[in-house]
Amino acid sequence: MKHVYLDNAATTQIRSNVIRKMQDALEIYGNPSSTHSFGRTAKTAIESARKTIAKYINAQPSEIIFTSGGTEADNMIIRCAVRDLNVTTIITSRIEHHAVLHTVEELEKKGLIKLLYVDLDTFGNPDVAHLETLLQKDDTKKLVSLMHINNEIGNKIDLEEITLLAKSYGALVHSDAVQSIGHYNWDVKALPIDFLAAAAHKFHGPKGVGFAFIRKNSGLGSMISGGSQERGLRAGTESFHNIVGLEEAFINAYDNLKEEQKYIEGLKTYFIEKIKADIPLAKFNGHSGTIEKSTYTLINVCLPIAEDKATLLLFSLDMKGIACSKGSACQSGSNAGSHVLTEILSKEDMKKPSLRFSFSIYNSKEDIDYTIEVLKNSIDA
Template sequence: MKTVYLDNAATTPLRKEVISEMMTVLDSDFGNPSSTHSFGRKARSHIELARKQIASLIGASPNEIIFTSGGTEADNLIIKSSCESLGVKRIISSEIEHHAVLDTVLKMKSQGIEVCFVRILSDGSIDYEHLETLLDEGSSKKQLVTLMHVNNEIGNFLDVQRVGDLCAKYQALFHSDTVQSVGHYKWDVSKVKIDFLNAAAHKFHGPKGVGFAYMNKNCKLCPQIIGGGQEKGIRAGTEMTHNIVGMAKAFEISNAHLENEKQYVLTLKKRFIAGLTSKIKGVAFNGLSADTESSTYTLVNCRLPLTQSKAIMLLFHMDLKGIACSQGSACQSGSQKGSHVLSAVLTTEQMQYPSLRFSFSIFNSEEDIDYVVEVLSEFCNE
């Protein structure tokens, strides 16, 4: 049976070069990087080289990069520590953030931090005028704005330059969850007024279980995991050398080939949209995911004209046909909860119809796209 993986927003396959790099470290350089003997020093040299590589690729200094277990830990570290270390008393976020941010923000609210949500427009975009109003209203307090760069369900962009300028105007800290954009778009933190961002290696063909946080050198945060002095005292625990090396390699390759790979994947996305539009009457696209100028090139979120009884079988049918896709964030899809992102964007009537997220990578082909369009259109039209 043919299999097609179109759930790359959930995780991506490893590049072979990354596996090779990791295997070398696993096989030969297994020392504890905190040890002072030669084995430890060798492991430490790998970690610090990776830190320099990653920093250079986003225009940061090596001492501004902290390695974590992934995007979720980095979000927690940045948001919680901003309140504890930097005196943040008010957080401005949105109701369509990834739960790694949204749940952490709500946790801070339960501990006495004021929380405000910026208005979301019908196309899933942030209301920037409302954001400025919120910043102005809270200007007497230390504020943190935390808004994601690329939405993981509908693919909408945040104008980080505009938000950064607004935050600077009102002397607020700015964090952007960039898990869906690092490795897919060029970043230069020296040209954007941003204090924090974060990444997860498995979103750009690196290993799971590792990520990084960028923290502006002027923002000194306290650790959320204690018990050691690793990562400049900000994140305790023995570093996974092989994963960190794999992440740096994946990031290096992604950045080196970014423009060519972006154009290739964008071609797949356009082919997919054109195929669905021509073969499924009444198909619609959520947020701005069908607008290739206003959303990421890596995903499409489509709403299908199916009855409730047929909608129940949709994801099961796709799986039987060897197709991997998602009804929303993979972090939530097993919980039977509806998408909080779509609930914030769609009308009650629109929510009655099933939506699927398809996300693409360089490992997909035009044949994959055509197969998925054919399977989906047959199911919808039968």
Template structure:
């Protein structure tokens, strides 16, 4: 039987057993429409609002500032589009290495409206230039929205979100951060951070797919994004997925309750994996700062293998045959014919010709699994070297 190793947790993570139990109970026992006034509906509504208060408390927010969505993509779309429509935003400042939920939305807004789209420079580690951001903020009096992800989903770079927030506050710009890769993995307190909007997706921290939330600071003036009902304080119409929301609440509870212990465990896995790769595969390199345990998230590493383009075509197929799941780029990108838009910005042309793989870890991985992956990669690279001779 082929061994199965799942190292694509940045794309989506396994759902915890405790989360499945909460969702199953919700589906079985509380199936009323939360908008109904009878006891079945009132019971569902009460549980949703309890979950909202719990999630808000974890984030340092007020319950009214948490809007449940179908996930991070919808939340990012919602915030960018409503900022332009409702907040008189005339400029969007972002980078070319954002998730496409932000990047494509910003590009479409620039095409469809009068909003100006400007890209902040990034270095080879994927860090946005603070001086370039400040120069752009100070260059125009037009109302701006800065959108910079906290943790890059492909190379794991962590930006100085406090510094970005400070610059936005100084120049009276709105600040949005796609925090899909950091909520549930790092502590948050939006009450102590001058940030207006963040987004999260439950399936990135061992919760269910199809649910997430947007934090929208109170009194920003945003109006309804999806119309048709009064749900989510009139901001997002549609019957709430009660079971998913409770599953997300439980997943976030557990993620934060066990954060220190689980972070140490996963960080040790990443460190061990990097050491083994460097020891056994000569010529391997790491993209961005993903091998730096302080500058990048502990949950992933992005590798570049010493293989030619022909061998690269077979690499993911070979790993899949060996039961190993990882990503060429982000999962949202892997079905496209083009390469990673992130790596295109941080690598030179020669580096970008080598195949890159993102491996992302969770509490359900083991060092024994990593040994197997390194063994498979080592054998594939050696076979390629023999073929070249």
């Protein structure tokens, strides 16, 4: 049976050279907090990784804090902004990743913040005029949290416009950049954003490691108490081999960015053309079918399949060796449906199956041909 992995927005295949780097790192067993030579060797490698990431996004090394991934980084930033920075109002959207949504909902439930949602257009983009209205609402300290690229529909927002608008009203700005870091260039000196979250396994690195960008002198404190690791902002012995893997994957992602982006964008363009030709009644959700307005790494498509057949479609694809997702991997086992699609699709389209296909350098046009063939047969059956 042919195997086709089109769920790269959930996680990516680790590059072979990243695996080798991590294997070598496992031989370095000193605790990075120890002052002897074994510890110093590990500490030096961690600081090298911090400097590497800072260089590529034009940050200062002290602004890079290693975490267990994007979810921890999002939680740390949002919770500590409320605790340490006097944030009492958070503005976000209803289609954020649950790492953001569940966190702000909990803070609101505890009475710690006022939670405001920016309106969305029919494609799922934030209404900038409404955002300005929310920023003007009162003089409370505000945090705007909007993801650069939506993990389900791939919409790419104008983060520069939103950041500059928010800053003009004195608000702090955070973005879940998990689907963006490693796929797009960043310059945090040019973009006055306060906080970012990233995860290594979205750009061919290991799972269980990521980082938070925290603007220098932000005043943010630690969410995890204990030791003084990560400049006192994240206690606990560092996951040394994972950090080394993150650095190697990060270097590979950015040194090969233009070439790999062109290749993957070609796959997405081909997928769009094949869907339009072979399944003309299919609809692209959000802006995922438009190259200019969405990330080049994924497509979310609503398929013309009757409701009684829809429930088995993902299973049928899996049986044919095709891996994709009906939403984010974090909720693909849930029967609740996609909170993102619920916000932008009609009730009629919500009855039809919507699938997310996401691409990487390890995919080919042959993979897409096979997938479209299986989809077409499932619809015609």
